[in-house]
Amino acid sequence: GAGVSQSPRYKVAKRGQDVALRCDPISGHVSLFWYQQALGQGPEFLTYFQNEAQLDKSGLPSDRFFAERPEGSVSTLKIQRTQQEDSAVYLCASSGQGAYEQYFGPGTRLTVT
Amino acid sequence: SQQGEEDPQALSIQEGENATMNCSYKTSINNLQWYRQNSGRGLVHLILIRSNEREKHSGRLRVTLDTSKKSSSLLITASRAADTASYFCAHPPLRGGYQKVTFGTGTKLQVIP
Numbered sequence: 273g274a275g276v277s278q279s280p281r282y283k284v285a286k287r288g289q290d291v292a293l294r295c296d297p298i299s300g301h302v303s304l305f306w307y308q309q310a311l312g313q314g315p316e317f318l319t320y321f322q323n324e325a326q327l328d329k330s331g332l333p334s335d336r337f338f339a340e341r342p343e344g345s346v347s348t349l350k351i352q353r354t355q356q357e358d359s360a361v362y363l364c365a366s367s368g369q370g371a372y373e374q375y376f377g378p379g380t381r382l383t384v385t
Numbered sequence: 386s387q388q389g390e391e392d393p394q395a396l397s398i399q400e401g402e403n404a405t406m407n408c409s410y411k412t413s414i415n416n417l418q419w420y421r422q423n424s425g426r427g428l429v430h431l432i433l434i435r436s437n438e439r440e441k442h443s444g445r446l447r448v449t450l451d452t453s454k455k456s457s458s459l460l461i462t463a464s465r466a467a468d469t470a471s472y473f474c475a476h477p478p479l480r481g482g483y484q485k486v487t488f489g490t491g492t493k494l495q496v497i498p
Binding site: 330 | 489
């Protein structure tokens with residue numbers, strides 16, 4: 273079966289541009305997570321969905337960050353008016369009902385110039 | 386901000402040697418997980434140990450947990466070049482569900498053939 277996929281794998285944006293990052297979780301996984309990983313650091317939690325409900329968005333760094341999962345499957349992380357400090361790898365993960373183990377996608381490397 | 390710390394930050398060993406990395410955390414937990422991240426396979430879940438367990442094995446991996454010291458260790462025996470990766474400990478909150486996993490800063494392991 274397919275794992276978690278993310279697109280694009282690489283994105284270069286000019287400062288001030290809006291970007292949208294897509295995550296396709298493993299089919300049937302109810303939980304979906306977004307993380308931000310800076311170079312040389314561990315992933316930092318951004319937000320969590322259970323099906324289509326966004327239950328925790330406490331990790332989103334500013335109101336420029338917005339995530340959605342309208343049908344409880346595919347999710348999009350949108351960053352408005354990108355800044356240089358937004359440059360990072362954005363990881364998506366999914367997990368099954370009641371499971372602790374998370375399955376990660378390959379990530380999207382965002383570079384803001 | 387990340388709550389866990391791995392030690393050492395970097396480790397270089399010869400193939401066939403054992404590698405030990407440690408993790409300290411700050412809050413009470415009900416389980417602790419170890420993940421591996423390399424460029425080839427991304428971030429992959431390795432093993433989970435529950436708070437009522439002191440030791441757990443999986444293949445060449447051995448994990449210990451000391452909740453009184455809020456620390457865990459990961460031992461990789463008979464290391465291989467393919468074990469070269471960054472290793473992270475991670476844990477969900479004790480209360481409020483399992484969604485907001487906190488990752489440590491990681492140990493970068495290099496296994497020299």
